[in-house]
Amino acid sequence: MKPLLEVENLRAHFFMPSGVLKAADGVSFQIQPGEIVALAGESGSGKSVTTQCIMRLLPSPGRIVEGAIRFKGEDLLSLSPEEMRRIRGRHISVVLQDAMAALNPVIPVGEQVADILLAHTSDSVKQAWEKAVELLGKMGIPRARERANYYAHEFSGGMQQRVVISTALACNPELIIADEPTTALDVTIQLQILSLLLEARDKMGSAILYISHDLATAVSICDRIMIMYAGEIVESAPTREILTNPMHPYARGLIDSIPSLGERPMEFLRAIPGFPPNPMDLPSTCRFAPRCSYVKDECLARGPELVERVPGHHVRCFLDEQGLK
Amino acid sequence: MTALLEVRNLTKHFAASRLWILRTGKITKAVEDVSFSVEEGEIFGLVGESGCGKTTTGRLILRLIEPTFGKIFFEGEDVTCLSREELHEYRRKAQIIFQDPFSALNPRRNIEDILSDGYEVYGLAKGQERQDRIVALLERVGLGADALDRYPHQFSGGQRQRIVIARALTVDPKFLVADEPVSALDVSIQAQVLNLLRQLQRDVKFTMLLIAHDLRVIYHMSDRIGVMYLGRLVELADKQHLYSQPLHPYTQALISSAPPMEPGKWIQKAALKGEVWDKMPPPGGCVFYPRCPIAVEECEVTIPPLEAKGENHWVACLRA
Numbered sequence: 001m002k003p004l005l006e007v008e009n010l011r012a013h014f015f016m017p018s019g020v021l022k023a024a025d026g027v028s029f030q031i032q033p034g035e036i037v038a039l040a041g042e043s044g045s046g047k048s049v050t051t052q053c054i055m056r057l058l059p060s061p062g063r064i065v066e067g068a069i070r071f072k073g074e075d076l077l078s079l080s081p082e083e084m085r086r087i088r089g090r091h092i093s094v095v096l097q098d099a100m101a102a103l104n105p106v107i108p109v110g111e112q113v114a115d116i117l118l119a120h121t122s123d124s125v126k127q128a129w130e131k132a133v134e135l136l137g138k139m140g141i142p143r144a145r146e147r148a149n150y151y152a153h154e155f156s157g158g159m160q161q162r163v164v165i166s167t168a169l170a171c172n173p174e175l176i177i178a179d180e181p182t183t184a185l186d187v188t189i190q191l192q193i194l195s196l197l198l199e200a201r202d203k204m205g206s207a208i209l210y211i212s213h214d215l216a217t218a219v220s221i222c223d224r225i226m227i228m229y230a231g232e233i234v235e236s237a238p239t240r241e242i243l244t245n246p247m248h249p250y251a252r253g254l255i256d257s258i259p260s261l262g263e264r265p266m267e268f269l270r271a272i273p274g275f276p277p278n279p280m281d282l283p284s285t286c287r288f289a290p291r292c293s294y295v296k297d298e299c300l301a302r303g304p305e306l307v308e309r310v311p312g313h314h315v316r317c318f319l320d321e322q323g324l325k
Numbered sequence: 326m327t328a329l330l331e332v333r334n335l336t337k338h339f340a341a342s343r344l345w346i347l348r349t350g351k352i353t354k355a356v357e358d359v360s361f362s363v364e365e366g367e368i369f370g371l372v373g374e375s376g377c378g379k380t381t382t383g384r385l386i387l388r389l390i391e392p393t394f395g396k397i398f399f400e401g402e403d404v405t406c407l408s409r410e411e412l413h414e415y416r417r418k419a420q421i422i423f424q425d426p427f428s429a430l431n432p433r434r435n436i437e438d439i440l441s442d443g444y445e446v447y448g449l450a451k452g453q454e455r456q457d458r459i460v461a462l463l464e465r466v467g468l469g470a471d472a473l474d475r476y477p478h479q480f481s482g483g484q485r486q487r488i489v490i491a492r493a494l495t496v497d498p499k500f501l502v503a504d505e506p507v508s509a510l511d512v513s514i515q516a517q518v519l520n521l522l523r524q525l526q527r528d529v530k531f532t533m534l535l536i537a538h539d540l541r542v543i544y545h546m547s548d549r550i551g552v553m554y555l556g557r558l559v560e561l562a563d564k565q566h567l568y569s570q571p572l573h574p575y576t577q578a579l580i581s582s583a584p585p586m587e588p589g590k591w592i593q594k595a596a597l598k599g600e601v602w603d604k605m606p607p608p609g610g611c612v613f614y615p616r617c618p619i620a621v622e623e624c625e626v627t628i629p630p631l632e633a634k635g636e637n638h639w640v641a642c643l644r645a
Contacts (some may be wrong), residue, residue, distance in 0.1 A: 042511035158600045186374040187538065187582045187599045213512060216541075220591035222582040239588045257516035259545030261583060262568055271516035271546070275481050296378060 002073070004174055004207050005054070005196050010067035019280045023049040023062065025231035028306065033174065036201060036208045038218035038239075040254075041228030044279060050228075051177050053222040054209075055094060056084050071175070082265040090120040093168040094196075095178035099160035102154035105272040105282050109163045110136065110148025122126075135166045139196055158189040165196050172204045194221050215254055219243060223311075227251045229275050230287040233306060237313040247315040249292045286318070294319055328362035328398075329500060329532050330386065333394035334358045337451065341432050357556040357612075359395075363500075366429035368526065370547030370564070372540060373581070374601060379536045379557040383502040386534065387419055388412060399500070417447050420493040426485035430477040436463075436488060437473040443495030454593040459495075461476065466491045466521060467530075468494065483514035494529065504536045519546060522565045540583045544568060549637070552576045554610040558631060564639040572634055572645040575613050613644070619644050 008028050014021040017240055018312035024046040031037050039047045052058045055193070056076060069076045069229045071092065076084070096101035104112055117123050123131065129148075139162040152160055161181060168176055178197055182190040198221060200206050211217050219239055220223055226236040227250065235248040246252040253272035259265065274291035277283065288301040298318045305315040337356040342520040358379040361426045364371040371379045389405060392527040399403045404415055422431040430439060440459045445462060451542045454584055460470045477485055486506065493501060506522065506619055518640050519542065524532060537543050541563075543550055550567045552560040552575065559574040578597040585591055585614055604615040610625040611617070617624065631641040 042513060156600050186601065187540070188374065188578055189600055190584075191582055191591065214584075215512065216584040216586055217591075218589055219586055222588075236350065242589070254512060255586070257513055258586065259516075259519070259541040259578075261541055261544055261585065264565070265545045268520045269516040270514040271520050273517070275483060275514065276511075 002034055004033045004035075004072060005096050005209075006049070006068070006070040007030040007054065008068045008070070010050065010053055010069065011065045012049050012058055012062055013065050014062045016061060018281075021279050021283055022231050024030065024053065026281070027067075027228075027231075027233055029147055029205050029226055029233060029236060031175065031196060031209060034205045035224065036198070036222045037227060038209060038210045038222040040212055040218050040225060042213055042214055042276060043275060045228040046231040047228050048170045051094070051179055051209065051211055054177065073078045086120070089116050089167075089173070090171045091173050092175045092177065093171070093173040094179045095161070095168050095176065097183050099157060099164045099184070100177055102164050103160060105152055108151060113148075113163070113166045114169055116167050120171050123295060125141055129213075130222070133168070134164070135170060136163065139166045140192070141170075158193065158281075161185060161187065162196070162205055165193070165200075169200050169204070169206075172275075174207055175207045175209065176200065177209045177211070180213070181210075181323060182216060182217065183212070185271060190217065199220075212265045215258060227254065230282060231270070231279065232287065232316060233314070234316045236306075241313055245310060247313070247319070248288075248302075249294050249319070250288045250316045253291075319324065329400060330534075331362040331398040332386065333360050333381075333396040333398070335382065335385055335397065336393045337378075337385055337390065338393045346502050354556050356385065356392075359553075359556075359558045360559060361533060361551055362563055363532055364548075365532055366530060367548040368535055368546050370543040370550040371534065372538065372539060372550060372552060373553035375453040375556070376601060377553040379528070379538075379553050380504055382535050382553070383421070383504050383534060387416070387421055387502055399506055407509040408412055418498055419497045419500040419502070420496065420498040422486075422489055422493050422501060422506050425509050426482055426489050427477075427509070429489050430485060432477050435474050436474050437479075439488065440492055440495055441577075443492065447496055449496065462491045462494060465494075465525070467517075467557050479513075482510050483517060486510060486518050490518075490521065494525070497529070498629045499531055500535045501531050502536070503533055504534070505538070507542060508537065508539065516543070522546070526564045531629075540579060552579065555606060557641065559613065559642070560638075561631065562640075566635070569639075572638070572640040573613075573642045574617050574644075613642075615616045 008209040010024055012024040014023055024082040027050050041047045051063055064077060088230050110129060110132045113135055117128040117131055133145050133148050136148055141147055141159060141162055185193060197208055201208055210222055212217060222239055224238050225242050226233050229250050234259050235251040236321050242251060246255055256270040257272060259269060272291055277287055284303060286303050289295050289299045296318060303320050304316050327344050335356055336358055338352040340352055340355050361380060371382060373379050385392050392405060399415065406413055412462065437459060441455060444455045463469060463472055467485055507518050510518060535546055547564055549563045551558050554575050558578045568580060572579055599616045605610040605616050607625045609628060614620050617625045627643060629641045629643045631639045634640050634645060
């Protein structure tokens with residue numbers, strides 16, 4: 001199968017007065033059509049910057065210094081701004097964490113959904129409005145015809161996110177990037193919102209890149225999980241595989257540090273010591289080495305490459321499989 | 326075991342806004358008729374979604390805000406009617422850890438200044454002795470003496486939260502309110518801070534009211550758990566009972582809302598319909614009535630009292 005999205009050796013750096021911040025530093029991955037993939041990591045690990053690069057929305061002083069991003073074989077980085085606008089919303093769309101900020105406060109929500117259709121399809125204004133109302137209803141907004149005339153502030157956080165998802169799904173995009181879509185929402189709403197995204201995959205075959213710091217939701221909805229640390233992907237594997245057989249000490253540490261539910265809990269969690277490196281001053285060795293309990297001489301001499309250990313399971317670590325056990 | 330803290334019928338109403346109250350007299354019932362007690366030495370967890378009144382409850386207990394109604398007993402003494410001096414003394418015994426370690430520390434004061442306040446205000450230690458105690462405390466929370474003359478911005482979020490914890494401990498409190506102590510922190514740092522709190526509780530033997538929205542955090546840390554919804558305590562039990570036999574439909578929903586660490590399982594569970602603020606609960610009825618999957622007519626007109634159902638298990642539901 002030809003991949004839908006290919007990111008190859010992406011380096012996005014921020015050129016600040018105080019130095020160069022290497023937010024994404026050699027990120028490579030692929031997404032197949034219809035696949036749900038998680039890009040998980042802590043704040044500052046570079047996951048959001050990676051998605052901003054894919055959408056070509058990297059804010060200044062950030063710059064893509066190296067790498068290629070191919071969508072259905074086409075290099076996104078070589079497109080003109082005009083051509084890129086035709087991709088956004090139509091072929092690739094985004095759902096962001098803060099729904100209130102994503103919506104325009106002075107335009108009724110129905111109009112904002114219709115706008116996407118007007119920009120990318122040949123629908124008339126009337127047709128676009130009808131479709132928008134229908135879509136809002138499908139996304140679980142009660143009395144959609146009436147509420148399409150409401151403004152964003154008249155909705156609760158969960159309902160706002162439903163509107164944002166309506167705009168994201170309006171043109172049946174092949175890829176939906178969901179950047180922490182439920183982080184700002186209450187726990188009982190999370191599942192409702194994520195179900196909408198899963199439905200979009202099942203009905204329209206859209207692929208989803210799910211960005212989150214929350215490994216538990218990623219495990220629940222994703223086919224494959226990629227874990228980022230300090231600007232690099234350190235491990236990527238199918239969900240079940242990474243849960244049962246994590247090969248990178250950081251991935252292992254993340255999974256272990258989540259408090260368990262239901263069983264009689266351990267007194268102490270297995271926490272990862274230390275904290276992530278300063279992105280302005282990254283070592284040329286393994287970036288996790290200072291926090292790693294398996295560190296060897298080799299790790300302090302040079303940085304490991306991302307290698308495919310078993311088919312579909314990529315790891316960036318010098319340790320062999322026995323090493324972690 | 327004896328109750329260190331007892332809360333009886335605690336209630337807090339806020340005026341929605343001054344103008345509003347002039348026009349309609351409308352009020353927000355942040356906390357409504359909440360009663361529970363915290364035993365000496367235990368960690369009592371309070372869990373619920375945003376707006377359920379858990380933070381307000383914590384603040385009321387420390388009298389950072391004044392209750393509208395209800396009583397709070399600490400070591401058998403009513404703290405709702407303390408004099409100024411008595412309140413001063415009470416605050417030495419009961420301290421708080423705030424959620425946001427970025428706004429909880431004054432950016433213009435160095436760590437030694439920040440940690441000196443407790444000693445200064447209560448006249449506990451001076452000069453070299455004070456400094457020795459501060460350094461010992463810093464080491465206890467995983468920092469060193471080199472932190473003394475540094476400023477909050479020079480520390481990461483996790484380190485700042487350690488400083489906030491150290492500050493709460495300067496006056497040797499018996500009781501700590503930890504209001505979302507890890508929700509602003511990254512996953513790998515969360516585990517460090519939770520371990521630190523557990524270790525300190527073990528060593529210093531304080532009692533803690535832990536407030537969090539994350540069921541995993543609450544379940545991991547607490548001995549007993551109270552579940553709040555729209556200002557009311559709807560269920561209270563020790564943690565094993567609460568998780569294995571939740572009686573209140575909201576608790577059941579909350580537990581099934583927590584994603585398990587197993588692929589595919591979560592999404593099969595039926596999600597709770599609607600949202601907290603979709604529809605206000607009927608006045609004089611159960612707060613969960615508008616979203617409740619098992620509600621009957623009676624629920625609309627009866628406020629269910631918190632009743633004992635089995636040993637150490639209380640629930641406020643007519644159908645439980």
